[in-house]
Amino acid sequence: MIGSKRKLILQPQSDPTAIRMSTLTQHELILGLFEAAPTTFLSLRQLGKESFYAQGLPTLKSEEYKFTPLAKKLESNLTEFYPAEQVEISHKQVKSALFPNFKGVVLVFSNGHYLPQLSSTSEGLAVNLLSERENTPLGSIAKIDKDPFVALNQATFTDGLHLSLDKKKALESPILLLQFHQTQGGQVISPRIWIEAGDFSKATIIDYHISLDEAPYFVNKVVEIRGGVHADITYHSIQQENNQVIEVSNLVTDIHPDAQFTSTQITLSGDMIRNNLTLNLLGSNSVGEMFGLYLLHGKTHVDNHTNVDHMVSHAESNELYKGILADQSRGVFNGKIFVRQIAQKTNAFQQNNNILLSDDVIINTKPQLEIWADDVKCSHGCTVGQLDEEALFYLQTRGIDKITAKGLLLYAFAGEVLDKIEEDSLRNYIVNQIQKRLESNF
Amino acid sequence: MSKDNQILENLTSKEYEHGWSVNYEADEAPLGLNEDIIRWISAKKEEPSWLLEWRLKAFKTWQAMKEPEWSNVNYRKMDLQALRYYSAPKQSKNPKNLKEVDPELIAIYERLGISLNEQKRLQGIAIDVVLDSVSVATTFKETLGKLGIIFCSFSEAVKEHPDLIKKYLGSVIPMTDNYYASLNAAVFSDGSFCYIPKGVRCPMELSTYFRINAANTGQFERTLIVADDSSYVSYLEGCTAPQRDENQLHAAVVEIYAGAHSEVKYSTVQNWFPGDKNGKGGIYNFVTKRGICAGDHSKISWTQVETGSAITWKYPSCILKGDYSIGEFYSVAVTNNYQQADTGTKMIHIGKNTKSRIVSKGISAGKSQNSYRGQVQVMKRAHNARNFSQCDSLLMGNQCGAHTFPYIDIANPSAKVEHEATTSKIGEDQIFYCNQRGIATEDAVALIVNGYAKEVLNQLPMEFAVEAQKLLALTLEGSVG
Numbered sequence: 001m002i003g004s005k006r007k008l009i010l011q012p013q014s015d016p017t018a019i020r021m022s023t024l025t026q027h028e029l030i031l032g033l034f035e036a037a038p039t040t041f042l043s044l045r046q047l048g049k050e051s052f053y054a055q056g057l058p059t060l061k062s063e064e065y066k067f068t069p070l071a072k073k074l075e076s077n078l079t080e081f082y083p084a085e086q087v088e089i090s091h092k093q094v095k096s097a098l099f100p101n102f103k104g105v106v107l108v109f110s111n112g113h114y115l116p117q118l119s120s121t122s123e124g125l126a127v128n129l130l131s132e133r134e135n136t137p138l139g140s141i142a143k144i145d146k147d148p149f150v151a152l153n154q155a156t157f158t159d160g161l162h163l164s165l166d167k168k169k170a171l172e173s174p175i176l177l178l179q180f181h182q183t184q185g186g187q188v189i190s191p192r193i194w195i196e197a198g199d200f201s202k203a204t205i206i207d208y209h210i211s212l213d214e215a216p217y218f219v220n221k222v223v224e225i226r227g228g229v230h231a232d233i234t235y236h237s238i239q240q241e242n243n244q245v246i247e248v249s250n251l252v253t254d255i256h257p258d259a260q261f262t263s264t265q266i267t268l269s270g271d272m273i274r275n276n277l278t279l280n281l282l283g284s285n286s287v288g289e290m291f292g293l294y295l296l297h298g299k300t301h302v303d304n305h306t307n308v309d310h311m312v313s314h315a316e317s318n319e320l321y322k323g324i325l326a327d328q329s330r331g332v333f334n335g336k337i338f339v340r341q342i343a344q345k346t347n348a349f350q351q352n353n354n355i356l357l358s359d360d361v362i363i364n365t366k367p368q369l370e371i372w373a374d375d376v377k378c379s380h381g382c383t384v385g386q387l388d389e390e391a392l393f394y395l396q397t398r399g400i401d402k403i404t405a406k407g408l409l410l411y412a413f414a415g416e417v418l419d420k421i422e423e424d425s426l427r428n429y430i431v432n433q434i435q436k437r438l439e440s441n442f
Numbered sequence: 443m444s445k446d447n448q449i450l451e452n453l454t455s456k457e458y459e460h461g462w463s464v465n466y467e468a469d470e471a472p473l474g475l476n477e478d479i480i481r482w483i484s485a486k487k488e489e490p491s492w493l494l495e496w497r498l499k500a501f502k503t504w505q506a507m508k509e510p511e512w513s514n515v516n517y518r519k520m521d522l523q524a525l526r527y528y529s530a531p532k533q534s535k536n537p538k539n540l541k542e543v544d545p546e547l548i549a550i551y552e553r554l555g556i557s558l559n560e561q562k563r564l565q566g567i568a569i570d571v572v573l574d575s576v577s578v579a580t581t582f583k584e585t586l587g588k589l590g591i592i593f594c595s596f597s598e599a600v601k602e603h604p605d606l607i608k609k610y611l612g613s614v615i616p617m618t619d620n621y622y623a624s625l626n627a628a629v630f631s632d633g634s635f636c637y638i639p640k641g642v643r644c645p646m647e648l649s650t651y652f653r654i655n656a657a658n659t660g661q662f663e664r665t666l667i668v669a670d671d672s673s674y675v676s677y678l679e680g681c682t683a684p685q686r687d688e689n690q691l692h693a694a695v696v697e698i699y700a701g702a703h704s705e706v707k708y709s710t711v712q713n714w715f716p717g718d719k720n721g722k723g724g725i726y727n728f729v730t731k732r733g734i735c736a737g738d739h740s741k742i743s744w745t746q747v748e749t750g751s752a753i754t755w756k757y758p759s760c761i762l763k764g765d766y767s768i769g770e771f772y773s774v775a776v777t778n779n780y781q782q783a784d785t786g787t788k789m790i791h792i793g794k795n796t797k798s799r800i801v802s803k804g805i806s807a808g809k810s811q812n813s814y815r816g817q818v819q820v821m822k823r824a825h826n827a828r829n830f831s832q833c834d835s836l837l838m839g840n841q842c843g844a845h846t847f848p849y850i851d852i853a854n855p856s857a858k859v860e861h862e863a864t865t866s867k868i869g870e871d872q873i874f875y876c877n878q879r880g881i882a883t884e885d886a887v888a889l890i891v892n893g894y895a896k897e898v899l900n901q902l903p904m905e906f907a908v909e910a911q912k913l914l915a916l917t918l919e920g921s922v923g
Contacts, residue, residue: 063512341841356855359822363853367861369846370514374837374867382861384852 030057030152033081033188037156040131041138048144048154055148064147065274067332067364068303073246073272077216078186083158084111084217087182094118097178097210099429104173107161110180112191112219114161124169125203130160136194141224142252147276149248153190153222160192163205167198167228174204174423181219181241182212191221199228204423207237209247216244216271225253225261229283232260236426237275240268240433243298250276255315257283264421265292265321266430267302268437274303281308281315281343292321293417295434296329296361297442303332310343310373319350322417324410325361326442333365335380341372350380355387355413357442407438471528477501480628483528487597487631490604500617500627507621514813514845515753515782520691520726527629527662582646592637593648596664599635606637610668614697614734614761622693623730626662630695633663638673638704647903649678665696669704671737676707678906689717689752694729702737702764707745709902711910714750721780721809724752731758735767735793743770744787745901747910752781757815759788762796762824769798772898776914777810777842786816786847791827791857800831803895806842813845820857827857835865836894838887 037045057074058065089110098106107127108118114129121127130136144151165171181189197203209219219241227233239247247270255261265275279288294302308317323331337348354363367380387409395405414434421427471482480501484494509519586593592603600607617627634650650665669675679696692714700706708731717724727750733742744758754777760769771787789798798818806812814833835844846863868890876886892899895914899907 341843344840354852356852356857359855361853361855362851365850365852366848367846367863368848369835369863369865370843371835371837371845371865372843374840374842376837376865376867378865380846380861380863382848382850382859384850384857384859386855386858 030081033083033156036082038158040159044138045155047139048151048156051144052148052151052155055145055151058148064305064334067330068272068274068301070246070248070272070274074218077244077246077271078188078218080184080186082187083156084181084183084187084189086110086113086115087180087212089115089118089180091118093180093212094178097180097208098176099425101428102176102425105171105175106178107175108178108180109161109191111183111187112158112160112179112189114159122171122173124166125171125175126162126164126166128162128164130162130192130194133162136162138192138194138224141226141254141280142222142250142278146278147250149220149274149276150222150250153192153220153250156188156220157190157192157222160194163193163195165195165197165201165203168200169198170202171204174206174426177205177207179207179209180212181209181217181245183215183217185215185217187217189217189219191219193221193223195223195225195233197225197227197231197233200230201228202232204234205236206423206426207235209239209241211242211245214242214244216242216246219245219247219249221247221249223249223251225251227253227255227259227261229256230258231256234262234264234422236264236266236421236423238266238268238426238430239270239273241270243269243271243300245270246272248274248276250278252278252280254280254282255286255288258285259283260287260289262289262420263291264417265290265304267292267294267296268433269298270300270302272301272303275305277304277306279306279308279317281310281317282312284312284314286312286315288315288317289420290317290319290321291417291420293414294321294323294331295414295437296323296331297326297437299328301330301332303334305334305336307336308338308348310337310339310346310348313342313344313346315343316347317349320417320420321352322414323352323354323363324357324414324442325354325363326357328358328360330362331364333363334368335366336368336370337378337380339371339373339376339378343373344375346373346376346378348376348378352380352382353413354384355410356384357386407435410438411435470526473526474523475525475527475629479527483629483631486528487600489597489600492608493600496612496617497628500624501629503618504621504624504628507624509621513755513784514811514815514847515755515784517726517753517782518689520689522625522691525691528631585646586644589642589645590639591642591644592635594635596630596633596635596666599666603635603637606668607635607666610666610697610699612697614699614732615695615730620730622728623695626664626693626695626730630662630664633665633694635665636667636675636677638669638675640670640701641672643673644675647676647678649680651680661690661692661694663694665694667696667698667706667708669698669700669706671701672703673701674705676903677709678903679708679710680713680909689724689726691726692729692751696729696731696758698733698742700733700735700737700740700742700767703739704737705741705743706733707743708733708758709906710744710746710748711902711906711913712746712748712750712754713913716750716781717752717779719779721752724781725750727751727754727756729756731756732761733759733769734761735764735769735796737767738764738793739766740764741768741770743772743901745772745898746774746785747898747902747913748773748775748783748785749913751783754781754783754785757786757788759790760798761790761792762798763792765793766795767793768796771798771800771802772901773802774805774895774898774910774914775802775812776805777807777812779808779810781808781810783811784813784815786814786833788817789819789829791818791820791824791829794823794825795827796824797828798830800829800833801897802831802833803898804833804835804844805838805891805895806835806844807838809839809841811843811845813847814863815847817849817851818859818861819849819851820854820859822853824854825856827854827859829857829859831861833863834894835863836891837865837867
């Protein structure tokens with residue numbers, strides 16, 4: 001049953017000449033990308049390439065990418081289709097990019113290439129390049145057949161980061177992955193990150209993307225996280241890049257018994273962004289939490305797909321995604337909760353709320369439950385609406401002007417997600433960014 | 443636990459009570475599907491040439507289509523060439539009244555508990571009865587005729603009211619709509635037609651009763667309801683089929699057209715043969731139902747109680763085109779044993795200030811799979827659209843599944859859309875509470891399920907509500923998971 005459905009989504013075709021590209025140009029563009037791929041991890045790349053050819057770039061006909069025409073977007077925004085080279089990053093740039101009052105480990109990247117000379121580390125944390133850890137089971141968590149972009153990343157990534165946290169090590173301050181992006185326009189950045197957290201370890205990771213100029217580029221990121229027993233991992237991702245950026249991010253994590261994983265996805269800008277977040281709850285008493293906030297303006301298109309797979313009993317998942325959409329932006333949300341037959345005593349909650357501020361916004365939301373076990377408590381809720389007119393009026397009667405009142409209410413709406421961020425420096429930074437946006441009437 | 447198992451055992455061994463079949467002489471088309479068969483059906487029904495052309499065009503479109511695979515059901519595909527596309531009980535042509543209807547046929551319906559006998563009928567329900575492919579009898583025709591209401595079989599309407607049929611046939615569900623709707627358009631054999639003139643409130647419930655009797659027959663009926671401005675009609679549909687080992691296909695089309703200020707209420711109690719406890723046999727119920735609120739302030743309300751069919755695949759939808767129009771969808775879908783249901787609704791908001799409400803209650807037991815798939819779409823110009831959706835699932839037994847696929851697509855900022863869904867089993871504390879009060883577990887389940895489905899059952903006309911409640915109790919009796 002499950003297999004047959006997957007077939008529907010991907011429809012593998014073995015003949016490479018028959019790939020479902022929207023045009024031939026794109027096909028050629030991607031060939032260029034394959035040719036330029038490094039010669040490391042050869043067998044892994046080969047598998048990725050074959051899988052990508054079998055799946056093809058998703059068209060609007062594929063259910064999972066129904067509302068997000070990535071193929072078309074890639075074609076229109078990108079002129080070249082080659083792996084982006086590393087560019088020079090100065091200490092000063094790193095320093096100015098840090099959140100005020102941030103203290104912790106900083107790992108710096110330029111176009112997906114790790115820069116050890118600018119990075120710091122901490123006791124109990126091993127930071128390596130993937131090429132230094134050849135035995136890493138890459139692709140065992142983020143599987144190539146689940147998404148064509150995972151396959152594309154596996155076929156074309158340059159090198160990546162291997163983070164390993166010792167057993168019982170609780171990092172007090174967060175790890176910041178500072179990812180600088182700067183290309184000559186139309187290049188592909190394929191970051192690949194593998195995070196391994198030992199049993200009883202604890203860490204907070206902040207994944208922060210910064211554009212250094214206004215040129216378009218394509219980020220195709222894959223993050224695999226394996227948390228040990230009783231591990232507690234928090235992963236914050238902040239997307240605040242220029243308005244020509246196309247980004248596909250695949251974050252897949254295996255959560256083992258008694259472990260906890262929390263994800264926060266904040267999207268503030270970009271052109272077309274697709275975030276695939278997959279939580280595999282493999283152990284009982286494991287908890288997966290997903291929070292998301294998207295504040296969109298201009299023509300930003302954000303597509304958040306989350307997938308929670310409850311594979312065992314007594315696991316819990318909790319999801320809250322909120323969106324504020326203005327101008328001609330478009331939001332897509334697809335939250336899937338999959339409860340397998342043996343996953344009895346599952347608790348799974350999901351909520352998606354959206355506020356629409358302008359006439360030209362579009363929102364497509366699909367909170368999806370697939371439940372094969374009976375002793376479960378699962379619920380989802382979804383709303384699309386506007387600010388409460390009465391609340392707005394009430395504030396105005398108290399002498400607060402309309403724009404400020406609107407800002408207050410929107411801030412309160414977003415606050416529910418922001419409150420989930422425990423790291424003060426990050427939360428303050430985002431609150432600041434959002435308040436700036438609200439003051440200027442979005 | 444052992445008691446639970448025993449109760450479950452009882453439930454799964456429950457026989458389908460309408461599983462008998464009757465031997466009567468039937469007029470049948472040869473097996474298979476091709477242009478000649480369509481011509482044959484059309485000739486048999488003495489149809490005008492425009493309708494034949496319409497059918498052939500639909501057939502051409504259908505040939506180019508692929509059977510859809512996106513739904514969350516799993517079944518062996520049907521060999522459409524091995525089906526018979528027309529089967530009619532032989533009887534004297536066009537019975538004028540019930541006396542001329544073959545007593546054998548009347549006996550079938552008496553056995554189903556549907557009396558066609560007008561005099562004995564206390565409740566005022568006019569019935570159009572469809573057996574296999576053709577409409578057998580329509581009751582209360584004269585009473586309705588006085589008000590200008592047309593309620594007759596589809597073939598009769600084609601002959602007597604060609605203008606209306608020409609105007610509305612395919613206007614809501616075009617023949618190119620989907621695989622099964624196109625197939626239906628090509629080979630539909632009969633069905634009901636109902637027209638309520640301007641300003642008329644139909645004084646009685648109109649009802650169609652479908653039964654598939656013959657083996658290897660597909661039933662393809664077509665219902666067309668046209669409610670002119672400021673009219674009101676409540677329409678009921680019921681169905682059963684004999685117990686057979688092979689799967690049978692039912693691919694019907696229901697179109698509803700609602701003019702300004704009109705209201706159409708369409709209720710279905712679907713009890714097709716669901717297959718035996720090993721999942722053998724049963725009806726494939728692939729139905730396309732859609733209504734259009736064409737005029738301002740119009741309202742279409744779908745209520746369905748789905749207890750039968752091996753596979754149910756239907757999405758009664760509303761196109762809310764008129765300003766201030768209202769669409770409603772109330773559904774209880776019960777699946778047991780190996781039944782699979784993928785059902786839901788589509789609410790397409792086009793007009794201003796349109797409202798829709800969706801209440802879907804799924805109950806899965808045994809090894810069945812029950813999915814809600816719905817779409818709420820608010821178009822760019824549909825200002826102040828309002829939708830509320832609630833889809834709850836109740837699971838009984840640890841081998842069944844409940845799934846929800848709600849699509850919410852909004853392109854207007856003034857829309858207010860809410861969706862909520864829950865999935866759970868009957869709480870042990872609820873059962874325990876009932877037990878404490880001296881209510882046996884089995885009765886407690888019935889009580890809780892009835893309470894759970896009440897919101898939907900309340901929407902049914904009284905006579906149907908009783909039947910639906912009985913059906914629910916019968917399908918789920920004792921299923922304590």
